[in-house]
Amino acid sequence: MPPRSGARDLRASDSDRDRVVAMLAAALADGRLTPDEHSERTEAALSARTLGELAGLTADLAPAAEQPVHLDDKVVAALARTEERQPGSPVASIEEATRILNLPAVRDRYEEAAAYALRERFTYKEFLAAVLGEEVARRRRHLVRQAHFPRAKRIEDFDFAANPNVSPGQVAALCHPAWVTAGQPLCLIGGSGTGKSHLLIGIGTAIAEAGLKVRYTTTANLVNELAEAVDDRQLSKVLARYGRCNLLCLDEFGYLELDAAGVRLLFQVFTDREERRSIAVASNATFSEWNRFFTDPRLCAAIVERLTYGAQIIETGSESYRLVQAARARPEQ
Numbered sequence: 563m564p565p566r567s568g569a570r571d572l573r574a575s576d577s578d579r580d581r582v583v584a585m586l587a588a589a590l591a592d593g594r595l596t597p598d599e600h601s602e603r604t605e606a607a608l609s610a611r612t613l614g615e616l617a618g619l620t621a622d623l624a625p626a627a628e629q630p631v632h633l634d635d636k637v638v639a640a641l642a643r644t645e646e647r648q649p650g651s652p653v654a655s656i657e658e659a660t661r662i663l664n665l666p667a668v669r670d671r672y673e674e675a676a677a678y679a680l681r682e683r684f685t686y687k688e689f690l691a692a693v694l695g696e697e698v699a700r701r702r703r704h705l706v707r708q709a710h711f712p713r714a715k716r717i718e719d720f721d722f723a724a725n726p727n728v729s730p731g732q733v734a735a736l737c738h739p740a741w742v743t744a745g746q747p748l749c750l751i752g753g754s755g756t757g758k759s760h761l762l763i764g765i766g767t768a769i770a771e772a773g774l775k776v777r778y779t780t781t782a783n784l785v786n787e788l789a790e791a792v793d794d795r796q797l798s799k800v801l802a803r804y805g806r807c808n809l810l811c812l813d814e815f816g817y818l819e820l821d822a823a824g825v826r827l828l829f830q831v832f833t834d835r836e837e838r839r840s841i842a843v844a845s846n847a848t849f850s851e852w853n854r855f856f857t858d859p860r861l862c863a864a865i866v867e868r869l870t871y872g873a874q875i876i877e878t879g880s881e882s883y884r885l886v887q888a889a890r891a892r893p894e895q
Contacts, residue, residue: 572613576683582607582616583680589623597651608683667700668693705770709811711778715763725757727879733761736874737768741840742809747869748842751849752878758844759813761876765842766811774808781815781828781843788827805834815843816855825856825865832868843869 583604590600603619610616660669672693679689717737722730735741736748748765750758763778770776779787784804791800804810810831820828835841847855849866856862 574610574613574616578613578616579607579610582610582619585620585623594623601652665697667697671696701773702771705773705775706767709766709770709776709778711763711767713763715760715767717761717764717768720757720760720764721883724883725878725881727752727877728757728761729876732874732876733765736765737772739769739772739774739808741874742769742774745835745837745840747840747871747873749869749873749875750842750844750878751875752846753880753882754846755882756878756880757883758846758878761878762811762813762842762844766809769809775806776809776811777804777807778811778813780813780817781820782818784812784831785820785824785828788831789824792827801830801834804831805839807839809840809842810835812841812843815845816847816852817845819855819857822858825858825861829861829865832865836868837872841869 586595586600586603586607589595590597595603607616607619610619656672657669660666660672675689675693675696678684679692684692717733720728720733722728722733741748750761752758766776766778788797788800791797832841845852849870852866853859853862856865
């Protein structure tokens with residue numbers, strides 16, 4: 563119905579604009595508007611300042627569009643299905659772009675995000691930040707899963723008060739990827755139960771969440787995998803796979819004695835990564851004790867040199883946190 567005389571100058575309220583947006587969505591859902599018409603009119607409705615401007619956006623629609631309509635999830639779903647049937651529609655373009663750019667979270671969530679953004683009157687920048695935030699969160703979860711950590715450990719859960727040997731400031735700095743991108747090593751040295759594995763996994767998790775590729779394994783498992791690769795003539799392939807990781811986390815370093823062949827394979831990994839890709843190791847033996855586990859003295863010295871040159875070193879001490887907690891938990895006799 564055309565506006566009354568003077569109504570064109572009346573200021574439109576948010577509820578007036580919301581009602582017209584809902585009417586336009588319903589018109590698109592039942593085919594009275596094309597996707598392009600709907601997009602153009604909706605944008606105009608959201609920026610309309612007077613009732614006259616709003617009335618002009620629905621004046622040519624059938625009377626059914628003048629009935630109160632609520633923009634609920636069913637209308638949004640119908641809108642999306644209609645758009646999908648249109649050649650070259652926004653839906654088709656979005657799905658093709660997200661496939662080419664490998665943005666599965668955007669592809670899976672953009673309809674829901676768009677409906678929410680419309681209801682909440684997001685700006686374009688706010689909407690873009692929301693959908694990109696979903697993609698970033700998905701990639702972080704994916705990188706953490708790819709690291710193959712044996713259990714979840716976060717630096718936020720580390721009890722610095724229980725181990726004063728560990729500097730919170732140094733650990734916080736290691737949770738930022740600058741040292742990894744610089745190819746620096748990290749050595750965590752200390753007795754059993756002093757938090758080395760917690761720190762190794764927690765720092766590795768933070769680096770993965772910062773967007774870098776991380777891989778966790780024990781030293782024994784790595785050497786066994788390399789030895790099997792030699793037997794299968796796949797050593798170059800396995801070395802290349804580890805070489806693609808920005809950070810290689812080696813736990814239980816120096817726990818078991820390695821034969822000469824195992825030491826040579828391990829040395830090859832260190833040589834391939836030297837000053838290019840970072841290695842972080844956790845060991846319960848001091849550097850001077852490593853010759854007990856690496857039977858070739860020359861290779862042992864070379865490994866120590868590569869792990870300590872320009873390295874970040876954290877000494878976690880010798881008092882076992884687990885033993886202290888177990889002692890406190892025992893009832894007094």
